[in-house]
Amino acid sequence: MKIVMNPKTGEKRNECHKRSCFHPRSLFSFLCLAILVLTAFQTGCVKGQEKQGTVLYFSAHQDDETLEDFGGILQDLRDGLEVHVVLVSDGGASKVRKALQEEGHDLSREAFSAARDSEFRDALIALGVPDENIHFPENRLPDAELSEYAEEVRALLQYYVEQYPDAMVRTHAYEVEGVSSHKDHVTVGNAAVSLYESGTIKSLRLFVEPWVREDFESVTGIEVKKLPEKGLRNSERAAVSNAMDAYAFLDPEHGRYGIGARSVKSYWKQVRKEMTSYCFDYDGSK
Numbered sequence: 001m002k003i004v005m006n007p008k009t010g011e012k013r014n015e016c017h018k019r020s021c022f023h024p025r026s027l028f029s030f031l032c033l034a035i036l037v038l039t040a041f042q043t044g045c046v047k048g049q050e051k052q053g054t055v056l057y058f059s060a061h062q063d064d065e066t067l068e069d070f071g072g073i074l075q076d077l078r079d080g081l082e083v084h085v086v087l088v089s090d091g092g093a094s095k096v097r098k099a100l101q102e103e104g105h106d107l108s109r110e111a112f113s114a115a116r117d118s119e120f121r122d123a124l125i126a127l128g129v130p131d132e133n134i135h136f137p138e139n140r141l142p143d144a145e146l147s148e149y150a151e152e153v154r155a156l157l158q159y160y161v162e163q164y165p166d167a168m169v170r171t172h173a174y175e176v177e178g179v180s181s182h183k184d185h186v187t188v189g190n191a192a193v194s195l196y197e198s199g200t201i202k203s204l205r206l207f208v209e210p211w212v213r214e215d216f217e218s219v220t221g222i223e224v225k226k227l228p229e230k231g232l233r234n235s236e237r238a239a240v241s242n243a244m245d246a247y248a249f250l251d252p253e254h255g256r257y258g259i260g261a262r263s264v265k266s267y268w269k270q271v272r273k274e275m276t277s278y279c280f281d282y283d284g285s286k
């Protein structure tokens with residue numbers, strides 16, 4: 001830093017605008033710039049590179065991805081994986097449709113499904129899944145009847161696995177003796193296991209409904225683990241809370257009836273309390 005005196009007034013001032021001067025403010029600016037460059041570089045690395053891999057979630061109904069799988073989805077996003085979620089059924093069999101009809105909302109099965117789809121989409125977006133990775137197959141199957149369409153369920157899963165050949169698959173647990181999981185969930189889980197056994201699926205993680213977790217834990221050979229690892233971070237907790245809120249959002253004029261939140265109240269309560277997903281990795285030995 002150089003002190004310069006005005007020969008007329010005798011006033012002294014710092015000549016900080018000179019190139020040789022290194023003012024603390026300049027140091028701060030330099031550090032800010034360095035951080036920006038580093039951040040841009042790191043972001044560029046993540047965006048510029050291929051993702052670490054792809055995962056495919058198959059959800060039997062609108063709400064399973066939040067009630068059962070959210071912890072896995074968040075873990076996969078943490079791990080830099082590209083997450084896709086496929087809805088297997090139309091979700092049209094819920095008893096809430098009848099309740100809504102009695103309240104004056106005379107929804108067709110299609111309109112009811114569409115309302116549930118909006119809840120599903122908003123919940124997944126809240127969790128961080130890109131809109132374009134949320135799949136509603138045209139040939140999805142009738143809710144509550146999946147066990148009667150076991151072959152079609154398998155074909156639907158196979159179609160998506162072939163679209164993403166190296167994807168790791170996550171879905172509901174298969175049928176285990178003594179555990180009373182939802183029949184539709186079990187059908188999807190069984191289809192995934194069958195595709196694993198045939199070599200179509202290379203990596204399979206199965207999620208357990210939180211309300212039957214203890215039953216699964218008592219089955220020999222199944223090691224139930226919790227996700228996300230080390231619990232939720234603050235931002236993730238907010239994301240899960242927003243996802244749950246998507247199922248309670250009411251705006252009938254725009255097709256929102258809070259269907260998910262009305263259908264299985266005790267389940268939502270449990271998930272809000274535990275804020276954990278439970279799963280095990282299937283390796284063909286169980």
Ligand SMILES: [Zn+2]
Pocket residue numbers: 060061063064182185
């Ligand atoms: Zn379900």
